[in-house]
Amino acid sequence: MHWHDDPxxxxxxxxxxxxxxxxDSDRVNxxxxxxxxxxxxxxxxxxxxxxxxxxxxxxxxxxTDRADP
Numbered sequence: 001m002h003w004h005d006d007p008x009x010x011x012x013x014x015x016x017x018x019x020x021x022x023x024d025s026d027r028v029n030x031x032x033x034x035x036x037x038x039x040x041x042x043x044x045x046x047x048x049x050x051x052x053x054x055x056x057x058x059x060x061x062x063x064t065d066r067a068d069p
Contacts, residue, residue, distance in 0.1 A: 001030070002039045021051040 011023055028044040 001034075001041075001043050003034055003036045006036045007034060018054045019051065020054060021049070023047065023049045 025045055025047045028042070030040050030043045030045060034040065
């Protein structure tokens with residue numbers, strides 16, 4: 001991989017209360033901050049993203065509110 005300009009990569013999550021999320025990555029042969037003009041070979045990036053609802057934040061309708069299938 002080769003960059004002509006220094007990349008400006010960012011990850012951000014916006015959400016609503018009651019949600020939890022996180023991300024993480026593992027890099028092989030690639031530093032945390034890459035530099036323009038450098039060539040990186042045999043690169044691997046494993047990226048993980050997790051998201052979940054808090055159980056307390058989930059509203060469940062009463063059985064009487066559900067439509068019959």
